[in-house]
Structure formats: structure tokens, C-alpha cells
Amino acid sequence: MPRKSLVSSFLFLGLMFAPALAAAGECAERHQGSLPTNRHKQVDAIFAPWSGKTTPGCVVGISRDGALDYARGYGMSNLEYDVPITPQSIFYTASITKQFTAFAIGLLAQEGKLSLGDDIRKYLPEMPDYGKTITIAHLMHHTNGLREQGQLLNLAGWRGDDLYTEADVLWALTRQRGLNFAPGSEIVYGNAAYTLLGVIVRRVSGKSLRAFADERIFKPLGMADTHFYDDHTELVPRRASAYNPREGGGWRISVPHNDSTKLFTTIVDLLKWEQNLLDARVGGPELIALLQTSGRLNNGTATLYGGGLHLEDHRGLRMVGHDGMDGGYRTDAILFPDQRLAIVALCNNGTIAPSDLTRKVAEVYLGELLKNVMPPAVKVPEAELSALVGNYWSPLTDAVVRLEVKDGALRQVGVPTAFVPIGNGAFRPGESMHVWRFSKPVANAPHELSIKDTWPTTRDFIRMTAPTPTDSALASFAGKYRSDEVAMTYTVRVADGKLVIRWPRRDEVVLDAVGGDRFVGSLGTVTFTRAASGGIDGLTISHRRLRRLRAERLVGG
Structure with a gap:
């Protein structure tokens, strides 16, 4: 050749x-x-x-x-x-x-x-x-x-400390029906x-x-x-x-x-x-x-x-x-x-x-x-910070960002890093150069959020306004859901007033309602889908580098 x-x-x-x-x-x-x-x-x-x-x-x-x-x-x-x-x-x-x-x-x-x-x-x-x-x-x-290999294996039942091989990764990737x-x-x-x-x-x-x-x-x-x-x-x-x-x-x-x-390798070899x-x-x-x-x-x-x-x-x-x-x-x-x-x-x-x-x-x-390029902090009244609190959803990635005010600063729920206001609706996470920018409020429209990090594509979010399901409505989500893409069946049930999901060899994951048919947990965003009749016919799972992996609801499940 x-x-x-x-x-x-x-x-x-x-x-x-x-x-x-x-x-x-x-x-x-x-x-x-x-x-x-x-x-x-x-x-x-x-x-x-x-x-x-x-x-x-x-x-x-x-x-x-x-x-x-x-x-x-x-x-x-x-x-x-x-x-x-x-x-x-x-x-x-x-x-x-x-x-x-x-x-x-x-x-x-x-x-x-x-x-x-x-x-x-x-x-x-x-x-x-x-x-x-x-x-x-x-x-x-x-x-x-391509969907991320570790997340696919997790959803297929691998534990974090399990051995996995190149063959296991190929098994997961070759089953995927979508990108x-x-x-x-x-x-x-x-x-x-x-x-x-x-x-x-x-x-x-x-x-x-x-x-x-x-x-x-x-x-x-x-x-x-x-x-x-x-x-x-x-x-x-x-x-x-x-x-x-x-x-x-x-x-x-x-x-x-x-x-x-x-x-x-060693430090000496890497320097070579x-x-x-x-x-x-x-x-x-x-x-x-x-x-x-x-x-x-x-x-x-x-x-x-x-x-x-x-x-x-x-x-x-x-x-x-x-x-x-x-x-x-x-x-x-x-x-x-x-x-x-x-x-x-x-x-x-x-x-x-x-x-x-x-x-x-x-x-x-x-x-x-080295130049000093860190945007300086500005003062923002706590009332303005409180106005930004809520759940934000990305139509592109199906990701959900949850924001709260804690100890006088805007933060992601469960993340200790405080957001530092830098003016014009923009914040930086801690000492990071990433920029989280909120749109100015428009009458009868939800806040919008754009996140610019190290990658060139800005991720856009809208604040969720749909109400969360009532306690009595949670039971309608319970059932069994099957994904052939990871050869796994998931069981969803109600426990202590919340939805939980589990699958073989994995601990049960609590799903917190964030609005409508959308929930979040340690495995990412779980969005339940509905048939034309209005009944729930499946769910999708999205997490960082994996979008909308689908599982169909099993009849009688």
C-alpha cells in the first residue's frame, strides 16, 4: 500500500x-x-x-x-x-x-x-x-x-470494582441502536x-x-x-x-x-x-x-x-x-x-x-x-440569587441542573463549590474560568441558563415549571422496563414516598422528582415516556456522556 x-x-x-x-x-x-x-x-x-x-x-x-x-x-x-x-x-x-x-x-x-x-x-x-x-x-x-462505555456497563449490571475487558466494552458498544x-x-x-x-x-x-x-x-x-x-x-x-x-x-x-x-509509568518516563x-x-x-x-x-x-x-x-x-x-x-x-x-x-x-x-x-x-485573567467577583443581593433557584433542563442532552442558595451563595444541589457572580447574569464556579449565564427575566417565560465550559459547544437549559407528581400519582410509574441495548430489566417501585429504581447486582437508586415525568438520581436523569393514549410506555436514562438510553415498559410489569 x-x-x-x-x-x-x-x-x-x-x-x-x-x-x-x-x-x-x-x-x-x-x-x-x-x-x-x-x-x-x-x-x-x-x-x-x-x-x-x-x-x-x-x-x-x-x-x-x-x-x-x-x-x-x-x-x-x-x-x-x-x-x-x-x-x-x-x-x-x-x-x-x-x-x-x-x-x-x-x-x-x-x-x-x-x-x-x-x-x-x-x-x-x-x-x-x-x-x-x-x-x-x-x-x-x-x-x-458514541455512548460512554463505563455508563453502559453500569446500566448492564457491572459494579464499580468489577473487572471489565476490551471484549466487554465491545459487547456493550455493538448493542447500541443510537448515538x-x-x-x-x-x-x-x-x-x-x-x-x-x-x-x-x-x-x-x-x-x-x-x-x-x-x-x-x-x-x-x-x-x-x-x-x-x-x-x-x-x-x-x-x-x-x-x-x-x-x-x-x-x-x-x-x-x-x-x-x-x-x-x-513513572514521572521520569513521562517527562521523556x-x-x-x-x-x-x-x-x-x-x-x-x-x-x-x-x-x-x-x-x-x-x-x-x-x-x-x-x-x-x-x-x-x-x-x-x-x-x-x-x-x-x-x-x-x-x-x-x-x-x-x-x-x-x-x-x-x-x-x-x-x-x-x-x-x-x-x-x-x-x-x-502569566496574566491575571480571572473575572473579578461582583456583589449580588441574596434576593436576586434566590430568584435563580430551581431545576433547569437541557432539551439537547436531557440533563438536569438543580440550583439552591446555601450559606449565602448560589450552588448546585449536593456540590460544595459556590458560584461567584461576575456581572450581567454570569457566574463562575469557584476559581474556574467556566461561565454560567442566566438570561434576563422575560414576562411569562422561565429563566434560561447557558453553560460555557472548556468545550466549544454551549449547553442551554430552561427552568422547569411543570409540577412534580403527587404521592398518589407516583404509583403509575412503577413497573418493569427492559433495555435490550444493555440486556437489562429495571424495576421501578415506590418506597417511602419516592420512586426508586434497581437492577441486578446494583444498589437501589432513589429518584427525586424534578417536574412532570422527569426524575434525577445518581444514575442521571430518568424521563418516563407516554404513549398516545397517555399511559407510560417506557423510560430513558441520560447521564453525562450517555443520552436517552431507552427501556420499554413490559406488559403487566
């Missing part, structure tokens, strides 16, 4: 980016600014809360222009055996993995063995034909519309797409993703402590365990159980990879440029997500990177290409937000270059 370009629609952008890679080294010193001599003590202070011998913690690594500037562990790798975290500790990186999977796809594209514009059914013929083409590029950029959205019309981050990319690597190369990455990525870069983990029974020397808080105090082990595209994103020693400038080139929606809108990398402007500086979260593992790896500064934090404590920590480290190293 003749060699093809990575993908024609990205080629000219990649070639434009390549000179920037070459020029970055020439201007690195000019843009790094002066470094504080006590910077390592400042980094230690950032991680000090997790430096004791009774808590899991983090390891941080910082490199400048390819040279290791600092690496240190804080807290314990294993609480049972009193093993401390060190720069040699091996962590599961969660979604940092995605950039390596995308890179493997790019290597195969360089060799002409696939094209990013290919229909995924060319390599995954068992996937349903939805009448609209899903391409490899759609998978890479999260514009594919969240038409491919290319939106971006919704998810894991299913990258599981499928790993399968494509195996089917095209004839090697497992682990073997392919070892040969083509990790060994050439000298990443001797890095591998894709495809056997949950395998011993991994120096592996850090992971933990979450135990109710009532202390810690519980919280380690993911799956054999599907998991990456184990970050350097490759600068000097393109493996893969070459075109492939590195592809990873750092934004995908686009059908209407041309940039998604600000490349090949397994978020593409951001952080306080006026270009930044690429990715975070990860699974079980008690929390990870973040960021790179400032123009300053040639890489910062990686790997944590085994589910209460830690490493993205906050890496940015605090960036402030130590780049403080004089």
Missing part, C-alpha cells in the same frame, strides 16, 4: 506547526523569564499537605528544555506496607493514556496502513451502521457521538472512542497495543518503566496503590479493575515523552503537529482537543496536556511548548486535584509571564 499523509484535512496545519517546533528551542530562554532560586521549596509547600506518612499523595516532576529540574514524592505509595512515594514509583495514568493511543494511530497513518478519514467499520465491522459515518478522526477528537449526537456535530469527551482506537491499532498492526507501543514508542524514547497494562493479574514492581476516603475516617483501596488500554512533544525525535514533526492540532466540528468550530491532548491558552500562554481520573488515581501532565516547560503530577489519593497543583507549580516557574 502506498504511503499516505496522516490525513489531508490536517496536513497544512501540521506543516504550519512544524516550524514552530523547530523555532521553540531558539526562543525558549527569551520566554522562560527569571526563575526563583527557592522554586523547589515553593513546590514542596504546594504538596506539603500530602507529605506525611499516613496519607497517600503525589509525585511531581518538572523539566526545562529537556533537563530534569525537580522530581520528588510526597506521601505514601502503599499504606499497608509503609512504602513512600518516590520518583521511581509507578502509577496508573488514567486518561493521560489517550495521547499514546492517538500517537500509535498516527504512526500507522504515516505508514499508509490507515487514514484518519476512514470509516471505523472498515476495521470494526461489528459496530452498528447508524446511517452516518464515524471516522477514526471522530474517535480521536471525541466528536463521534448521543450526529458524528461531527458536537464534542463530548468519552472513553469508548479510545478503547476502539486501541482495537484498531491491534487489528491493523497485527500486534497488541502494548507490544506496538513498546516497540515503536517506549523503547525508542528510553521509557523503560512504561507499558500498557493488559493483564490485571500482572505484577508491577514499585506500583503505587490508590485510595479514596472511607466513610467514618481512614482510607480504602480504590484501584480500577480493567484490562482495557491502561498505561503504567513530554520532551518528544517538543523535539519530535520519535514520530517526526508532522505527527507531533497532528497531536497538537485541534479537531473541528462539521461547522468548522475548533474543538480545542487534538490527538489525546487538550489545547489551551492558560493565562496568556499556550499549553497542551491532559489529566486523568480513575479509582483513586488522579493525574495531570502539562507542557508549555513556547517556554519548553513540562510539569507532571501523579497522585494516588482520590481527594487531590492534580490539575490545580500543576498550575500552581507553573505559577512558580512562569509567574511573571
